[in-house]
Amino acid sequence: MIVLEKRQHPSPWMTYLSPVISIVLTFLIASFVVSAMGKDPIKVLSLFTLEPLSGKRAIGEVMLKATPLILCSLGLAFCFRSNVWNIGAEGQFLLGAIGAGGTAMWLTEAGVAGSGWLWISLALLLGAFAGACWAAITAWLRDRANANEILVSLMLVYVANLLLSYLVFGPWKDPKGWNFPQTLRFADSLSIGRLGTGMRVHWGFVVALISAAAMLWLMFFTSLGARLRVGGLAPGAARFAGFSSRESLWTVLLCSGAFAGLAGAMEVLGPMGQLTPHVSTGYGFTAIIVAFIARLNPLACILASFLLSMLMIGGELAQSRVGLPASVSSMFQGALLMMLLMVDSFINYRLRWRPGAAKGLKRDA
């Protein structure tokens, strides 16, 4: 019988190869599914790989969708590193959108003009603050009531979704909007500037890159980062060294909430220009996959965000070009994460043939 045997040392090759292998495996499965549905797999796969990179406009779209993914995944990587399972980035993202959108709506109604950058920064800050507050609920309940952060943060996603829906269907609805569930369009001066003509990607992308560098510094070059990482790797050792687990819980959750909130804020002030019920297309959940593929490394988060952004765009293209449901993208995303986790176990384990193991003689080694 084939058994899994622990390696003496984790395989350095597999550490770097495993994301690549899992991507290849996912594409293999994808082409199998696609051909089972009677579509040309080569054509569909090119929608996920070549098409999103064909031309300036297309690359701009990849960067545009990568922006919220980078920001959300940075915060999540921080959380996962210190063993805090925040999976509610989606909710924190939505609160950021609500915070920034509400501010921009109020500024537009009040007719505040003048230096746009100042007001944009204010709206973005309030968005990040709203996201951090939303994450603070999870931190507070974990800290004071020991409530499981996975369940609380996830439940808060549903609550945030309903809150957004209440606002845009109710008090924040544009009175001149033909009864559509959306706010008024924000003033032009409140829109984040684009990076170049013919592309929709905005300056938020640069902010995301700077944030990634900042997170890298915080995680690996400060004592706070070291304390948090020790807390995640060896909670016992961290306690022995006197590192506070409460400190790390609050730090990572507030940080992650602020990043997700900033992502949401930039989404409404960037490409959207108004608040609608469909601010997010699941960025907060996709960011979980990004964080794992990036091995919780801030710089790798940028690369992985590009990959997942291409998958998201590929899903849209697959719908419009070959008539596959748009959810093909989220299916492949989930498959990718499962593949990664499976392949990852070969970093620390290897397969061995052990005759007789099936008969319960497993303890001879």
Added chain:
Amino acid sequence: MHELALLIAAGIASGTPLLLAGLGLLLNERAGVVNLGAEGLMLIAAVAGFGIAFYTGQTWLALLGGALAAAVFSALLAWMVVYLNTNQYASGLALSLFGAGISAFVGAALVGKKLEIETSEKLPFLGDLPFFGPALFQQHTMVYIAVALCFGMVFFLYHTKTGRLLRGIGESPASAHALGYPVQRIRWLSLVIGGAFCGLAGAYLSVIYAPLWVEGMVAGRGWIALALTVFATWRPWRVLMGAYLFGSVTMLQLHLQAIGIEIPTQFMSMLPYVATIIVLALISRNPHWIRANIPASLGKPFHPG
């Protein structure tokens, strides 16, 4: 009085998927494995069940098919966490994301389709009782089966050798292994069977409770069921109580509207999620209470050799 009877009936009907999924997750957690894939499994089963019901018109075939579909994917998860030793949280989460994707993908063609199915039937004699009839005995047979499964779970966990062994594995897999018991096989089986329970819950939702298929229709019930196991401090009967309680909370929104209490619908729809958070916080507040009840190896991988 009739209002109350209807509220109870609706609470039981909407609590049934929570009960079924909660029992399955309880079985997993008693063996020491957290299954965060519940939401995804329920979605997969919901779409599989609805598809079967739509094309064959067979309710029971649909429920079984849903359970089977979820069991297959749960077996995959089990293979990952039990044999490949992957992180239980991450793997379950991955399955939930994958389940949401694949169910939406497969179910795209089924959106808006209708089922011609009898969703409730009156029991003879009992169904005609005043008050208790409409409150308890005019449900779909699956509702009673869920209660029977709860009986079965109690019997299995506390009165059979395998059940005791399973609980022992949840407490200390290393000891069970040292005594020569097949820890991994039992954990694997518990996940497959627990997955089938989640599947029944999902198929019940789309085939009997709704009955229709909408993308993401499970709407967090898998996660609420996970919270239920904590609420129930890992005891089957308390899962049943909690499930009906949560089911009633969900139904309360409709009845409050009927009475004429004006609260925006979105705030009403928040009720089950907010209630879950509050209950979770209240139960978990007492660390001794949790520590005395939680299976000691919950969430910890076990790999022999």
